[in-house]
Every structure is written in C-alpha cells, then in structure tokens.
Amino acid sequence: MHQASTCGARRADVIVIGAGLVGASTAWWLQQQGHAVVLIDPALAGPKGSEVGKPDPAVRSGSRAALGLLMADVAQRSSGRGWRLRQRSRILWDLWCRQLAEAGWPVPRRPGLLVLAGDAETQERQQRLVLERQKRGVPLEWWERPQLERLDPLVPAAALGGLYSPRDGQIDPIAALEALLGDGLRQGVQGLAERVLRLERPVNGGWSAVLAGGDHHRADWVVIAAGLGSAGLLRQVPELAGAAAIPPLEPVLGQALELERGPDANDEALWSWPGAVVWRGLNLVPRPDLAGGLRFWLGATLEPGERADPLALERLRSLKGEAPPWLQQARLLHSWQGCRCRPQGKPAPLLEALADGLLLVSGHYRNGVLLAPASAEWVAQQLEPATLPAAGT
Template identity: 45%
Template sequence: MGAGVTGTGTAWQLAEQGHSVLIADPLLAQPIPDKPADRDLNGSTASLGVLMGHAFRRSSGRAWRLRQRSMTLWPSWVEQLNHPESPLHLETPLIQLAGSAEEALRMQQLTSTKPNSGLHFIDDDSLEQADPVWPQAGHGAMLSENDGRIDPLKLLQALRRSLVQHNVELRATDVVELQRRSSSHRHHWQLINADGRNEDVDLVVICSALGSTKLLQRLGHQRPMDAVLGQVLELQLNKQAKQWSGWPAVLTCGGINLIPHGQDRLWIGATLEPGVKADSAATETMRRLNGLAPAWLEDSCLLGQWHGLRARPRERPAPLLEELEPGLLLASGHYRNGVLLTPATAEWVGQHINKAMITSS
C-alpha cells in the first residue's frame, strides 16, 4: 500500500523474488511527470533525491546501518532498473559546506576516522575555483565521493516500468480499511478498497506515509506521524554558469541543497516546515541561504516552485520498520530519507516476508 518510491521499490523487489504482488494507491492512475510542476506533489515526486549515506556523523546504530546498506545496494538497483526507455544513473559527488569552525572540526574528525569511505575535507582555498562562486561560510567543506542524488521522477518511471514487466497488479484506489480474517481462512487479510473491489491477501505491507495512521488506528496500533513540508525553488541564473565547472551533483549549505540543473538553472531546497501550508517567509530565507547567498544567487530569476510533505514519526525514530502482527508490516515514516533508504527498506520487508513464509510452512 503506497506507490511512492518506498512502496514501488518494495513491490519491485518482492516481485523480483517471485512473490505475487498487488500495489494500491490512487496515484497509480496518474503518469509519472517528466519534471516537477508548480503544484502540490507527494513526498516522492517533490523530493530532490539526495543520497547522503556516507557523510553521516554516526558510525553505529540503526540509522547508520540502514544508510550504509542502502548505499551498498543503490549501484545494483540502478544497474537493474536502467533501460533506454527509463534511463537511470547515480549523480555524484556531494559536498557539505561547514557553517562554523566547530562543524569543520567535526568534518575533519569524520574524514580521518573513515579513511576508506570516500570522504575528504576541503579547505577554503580549494573552494574558490568554482564558477559561479559557491556560497561560503569560510570554514571549508567535506566532499563525499560516493554520495549525491538520484532523480526521483526517473526512478519512479523506471520502477513502474519494471512492475509492469513483472505483472504486478497496479490498483489505482485507496485502501480504506484492513480487516483480519479468521484463522481458518486461506488468506489472512481483506483489503476494503474505495473502488468497491475488495481483496483477500496473505500479507500487507503499509508504505503509505501519512495515510498509514488511520488504517493502523482501526486495528489498534498507534503510530502517529506529523506532516513536515519541504519547498523547492527552480532558479534561472542571470550570470552564465559555464556548465557549472567544479560544482558537485549536490552542494549542501546549512541544510539547504543546491543542485545544478542544466547550464544556467538551479534547484534549491528544501525547507523544514511543520504542517501542510507553505510559508512564504521560509521560502525567502531559503533562497537567501540564511544570509550566505552570493550575489549571483540573489540576482537569479524564479522559474517555478513546488512543495511536498514528509511523514515524521511522533516520539519514535524514523523510519518505522515494524512487524505489527503476523502478516502486517509497516515500512513508513522515512521523514527526509525516503529515497535514500528505499533499498534497505525493501530488503527488510523481503526478509521478513520470507521468514514468515518459512514459519507458516
């Protein structure tokens, strides 16, 4: 349930393993757009697809393990999904600017403790070679050779194409209720669908982010999630960028991502705004990079903007990966890392389903 990147990627992996899969989401009635439009988008289609798995301060714990596993799996995912009709590739590297001397010191310590992870500290002298000049806080930066981004729209197009190839049933409807079946019934669950076509299934995987809460409440599971809005701007540079010489795939400044898009265009995002309504003041603050924007960015023209919603678990760490009861898996609430953690999430779901099948047999 849920046809964002996480749900679609999980459905593809389960089909690859030979499972019979049905994926349900009203979004399946719509084609994946070629580019973001000036309208409300869901979390996946509004995402910038940033993959920050190695440039992560922790070196233990669940969040670190999930990031590491996903970054290990991403190259094989891209290789399998890449096709002339839906080309796909990883864009690297990622550079994170230090906002203070303390942050620069933490970056230097991180690069020294992870010598084989493709992390390097860059001093200010090396940062001055880019054209147009980067926004700088004057404290250096950390380069991650293996982090970067993947285009989420192209990824969704490739995944949906692969679902069709694997004969996955695409049901463009909402699941409004889940009903447990009796232990004597051949199937364990019934999906009550908004289109009136109910479905008996063995297992349910919920990947529907903010849509998960009501379904789970009816079953007695309390997993509240809050909406956090993120805005993205598309800017046209008045200063020609000269093919963005020296720029990485993703430049991060104070938590804001700058992504070159074509010769003289730039995507900039994304904000962290509680609720579902975009704040114009937050938009302006983001565009000015909290006061660090160089003159060429201040002078750029706004071509378009969009926003999407992320699901942040309340009082629980993101993401929510749980077997709530036999045959009911929750893989949701990825907050800002839905695209990044999709491969590891799909693997987790596949492992639990295979384990359940072995136990039941």
C-alpha cells in the first residue's frame, strides 16, 4: 500500500464524478494513496433523513442493479488488456475485502462459479479452455453430467456439463458499494450530494467543477465515472467538444429477480452448489446468507435502451423455458432493473486520459463490479508521475 509522501511533495487534489461502484472504488483507492479526494454524485444524498454516503436503494444505477458475479478465470480471452484487468481485479478484490473487513466493513464474497454448457459446441469450447488454463496454472475444472446431477437443487436438465472455477465467484455489490463509501468517508473522502453542471479550465491550471447549487470546486485532476452521464459532461469541455475523443455510450437495461425456494427444499443442504451458476448467459446466485437461507437472485436481461420489456422478464423467470421444477415453483419476492453503460465501437471498459488532468473511467458494461478495483488502480497510476511539488520548493 502506497502512503502519502512526507519528503517535500504533496499529493494531488482529485474530483471523482459518479458514486457508483467504479467511482466509489476510485475515490477510496486514491484516498488510500494519500490524495485529497472529493466524490460528487446526487445519489449520495440518499433517501430523506439519511446521511451522505448512504445512496438511495431505490436509485437503480448499473452498480445497484448488478448481481456481482466475478468472472475472471473463465474469460474466453487469455491475453490482452481485458485478461490483465480481470486478473488484477481478482487479486485486488481479495485484498480489498480483507482490508474492509478489518476496518469494520465486511463484504460478503462467495467463491466458486459454475458455467453450464447447454450444447455440444459450448461443451467442446469449455473443455479446451480447461486444458489451456490448467497448463498455465489456472485451477479450472470440467464437471460431467453425473456430477451435476448430485447438486441440490437440480440445474437445468439440458446441461451437458459445466466449467467450474474455484477462484471466481460473486460479491454482494450493494454491500461493497456501501463499504467503500463508508470507509472512504471515514478516512477523509469528501462526499458532495450535488450535480455537476459542467467542467471549466481556470486560467491558473487544474479544473473547476461547476455544481448545480452554484458552487465551484477546484482540483488538479478530474475523474469522470458517471456512466451514461459521462459523455454529456465531456461534450461541455471546450477542447473536447465535437472531438472523436468523446466515445458514444449506450444504455443496456438489465432486469433481475429475487426469489425464494419452496418449503420442500432440503433443510440439510439448502444449497449444495459450488457457488453461482450461469446458464445460457443467465445468472443464478444463491444467497444462503439472507434471512431463511432459501433466497436467490436471478438475472439479468440484456435489453437495448432504457425501457423494460415484460416479455424479457418472463423469459428470465422461466430460464427461457428451461427452468427446473424447483425454480418454477419459487416465490417471487421482488424485481429490479438498472442500466449498464456500453461503449460503441470500442472495447469495454473505457480507461482514457482525454486531456491534461482529465480521466474517463466508464463503459464497463457487464463487468463493472469485477473491474472496479483494476480501474481504480489505473487511475492511481495516471496520477503517480504527476505528483505535485510542495509549495515554496
């Protein structure tokens, strides 16, 4: 862990715009490095009567709609930026969860991920991936159908086998968000429940965020992690206006469900699954830690735009017509939705230095929870060469 320098140099002042999981991770990590951080997002106001730093749970940003799957070792690509970011985040989440727990902010993390194969082509591809990763020391396993049949509750009958990854898994995204915000504020992150209208360049350098309330907030660096709102802020920066440097971002809505298994569930082994299960791109996440031990999450749909499709929710509920009986009989507790931010014409995520002191960290699409730590680390690395000289030196 880097510490703030005491040898004649001061760390940078940073504004982070957007308090979703990526923005909160960035603010928390930069504070750990000794930077002075201001985190700005209207959602920090929370519901009426709550304190700053407790976002309103009714506000369903991409972070608060996520199921929190961590899919690092099972990624199809074995090299390149995406692979490196996934592997680095896997390591950092282990470190961060220990550190947050020691600070009094435990974050539920459940290891294990089973990706089922629903056809022969997927089965063959997964088996090749297991062999390739095992040669590199990545502990993937291939589970045959008889092994799947021993699981309780049963997985879809059409599953031919499954790719099991013990190092991947699932993290509670809301608990992680609240832990990062809570510990960050405790350590000195300044939270402002405001909306940023525009960014300006003062004549003496740095940046100024003009807030809806009329205040101007100055900093050496600005990190934009505002999801779908990022492009709107960038278009108001004179040196970027109309430039190809502003990537188009599109919303992809996701709907998710929380359900509860019926009373016929096996009380001795409520969930013998090795972790979360993925079936044809849909995620089933056991939550034995929740009241009763019978709850689970099911998600999420992929719907272009911001309008929810009731038919898509029905297909999700039935696992596209392949739900086993126990899932068909499960009781619906509630549903929710949120929009992920997907870049057009560029791979996700967008980690870009757009101007001197201006960084874009957005467009994580379906991997915002997984890649939040590596994204925060990337921001910190951009600031390192620009540590500012102490005044008067």
